[in-house]
Amino acid sequence: MATLIFVINIVVITLYTIRMILTMKGYRYIAAAVSIAEVVIYIIGLGLVLANIDQVQNVAAYALGYGTGVIIGMKVEEKLALGYTMVNVITADAHTYLPAQLRQRGYGVTDWQANGLNGNRQAMQILTPRKNELKLYQLIKELDPKAFIISYEPKEIFGGFWTKSIRQQKAA
Known part of the structure; x- marks a missing residue:
């Protein structure tokens, strides 16, 4: 379960980072499409954490996935090099x-x-x-x-x- 939560949060935060950059660069329709996927995955991941909130490894996996997602999102943005x-x-x-x-x-x-x-x-x-x-x-x-x-x-x-x-x- 913790591994799944970790991976889900990496994906969510990577999408979040990319969406924010797309928004700042003026790619509003692509940003809106990314946000739809982001929210669906976020709800699933958060639901897993909240359903198993008594297990500290799930909360830790959520936090670690968040930090890792920020780094990966930034790396993806560097590769896209928009603007x-x-x-x-x-x-x-x-x-x-x-x-x-x-x-x-x-x-x-x-x-x-x-x-x-x-x-x-x-x-x-x-x-x-x-x-x-x-x-x-x-x-x-x-x-x-x-x-x-x-x-x-x-x-x-x-x-x-x-x-x-x-x-x-x-x-x-």
């Missing part, structure tokens, strides 16, 4: 032509000259799907090991050449 990342890059050498090298590899780059504490800099913004984020970091470090990199996840994206494909993906 986009905005990467800001500042390079000390304004003559490295890093923006051109990144564009040649298919990245959309907006760049400009900037001034830092120690002189001129090349600043860039690069929007990339999250699934390509690590690959982009590796490429930037390969082309300019001293590049300063900051990234964040944009909440909304309007305009630019990415907008049309982003809207089509969210509609699905």
Whole structure:
């Protein structure tokens, strides 16, 4: 019984984590479908625990399944890599032509000259799907090991050449 409760709670919390991420990313219909499965499985698991509440191993299995489900849900989300990342890059050498090298590899780059504490800099913004984020970091470090990199996840994206494909993906 404890093993079943453990597995059920892993599944429930993994689905819960995925549903929350889908909701935050704007995939409302997929999130709603996931929530239906989540609730059905949750009720079954909770019913098993409550029917056997006098057995401490069932409560422990429920708690351990919860924690394990959070970890697995996060791992699944990393693999799904939904959404986009905005990467800001500042390079000390304004003559490295890093923006051109990144564009040649298919990245959309907006760049400009900037001034830092120690002189001129090349600043860039690069929007990339999250699934390509690590690959982009590796490429930037390969082309300019001293590049300063900051990234964040944009909440909304309007305009630019990415907008049309982003809207089509969210509609699905």
